[in-house]
Amino acid sequence: MDNGFIPKHGGYKNLVVYRIAEVTYDFTFRFCNKYVKNQGRTYDQMVQAARSGMQNIAEGSVDSGVSKASELKLTGIAKGSLQELREDYSSYMRQRGLEQWKNNSPYAQELIKARFSSAQEVIRWVGTHKDFRPDHFGANAAIILINVALGLLTRLIQAQERDFLQNGGIRERMTRARLEQRKRRDK
Numbered sequence: 001m002d003n004g005f006i007p008k009h010g011g012y013k014n015l016v017v018y019r020i021a022e023v024t025y026d027f028t029f030r031f032c033n034k035y036v037k038n039q040g041r042t043y044d045q046m047v048q049a050a051r052s053g054m055q056n057i058a059e060g061s062v063d064s065g066v067s068k069a070s071e072l073k074l075t076g077i078a079k080g081s082l083q084e085l086r087e088d089y090s091s092y093m094r095q096r097g098l099e100q101w102k103n104n105s106p107y108a109q110e111l112i113k114a115r116f117s118s119a120q121e122v123i124r125w126v127g128t129h130k131d132f133r134p135d136h137f138g139a140n141a142a143i144i145l146i147n148v149a150l151g152l153l154t155r156l157i158q159a160q161e162r163d164f165l166q167n168g169g170i171r172e173r174m175t176r177a178r179l180e181q182r183k184r185r186d187k
Contacts, residue, residue, distance in 0.1 A: 021057055024054070032047050079157070098135075
């Protein structure tokens with residue numbers, strides 16, 4: 001911040017959580033088009049929750065330079081949206097009598113280790129497991145991706161809190177910059 005009081009911001013595309021949220025959104029869009037399209041409002045809710053998870057991470061990151069409150073709020077909204085999406089996938093499986101994986105299941109661990117960077121890679125991976133219905137395997141894969149994103153969002157919110165406590169918000173930075181400017185001028 002040597003050149004002013006607005007810190008570097010907007011680097012959301014470098015955040016692992018953003019990339020996972022993006023894969024989750026793209027995967028959810030395809031999953032819903034294939035398996036949920038005739039279920040009315042559920043389709044819209046799932047796709048919009050996935051989109052909101054991704055977009056609020058981006059918006060919070062961009063807003064962080066001028067409002068730490070907005071950054072925290074939007075990151076929290078992203079977390080809430082992904083939690084809502086996880087519940088929709090869980091409901092999808094429960095209503096069809098499909099078993100949900102535990103986070104430490106072999107398939108979940110395989111998915112986490114793979115670190116897929118696109119929905120297409122996840123879809124291909126789901127298709128290699130012929131011992132499951134594709135919607136069952138896909139819904140479980142989505143939940144695991146969401147769980148990873150939720151864990152990362154919790155850590156991101158904690159980091160944002162620490163940053164605010166250490167560096168303050170825009171008004172504090174503006175005041176510090178103005179006082180430093182005045183000190184240099186008066187010398």
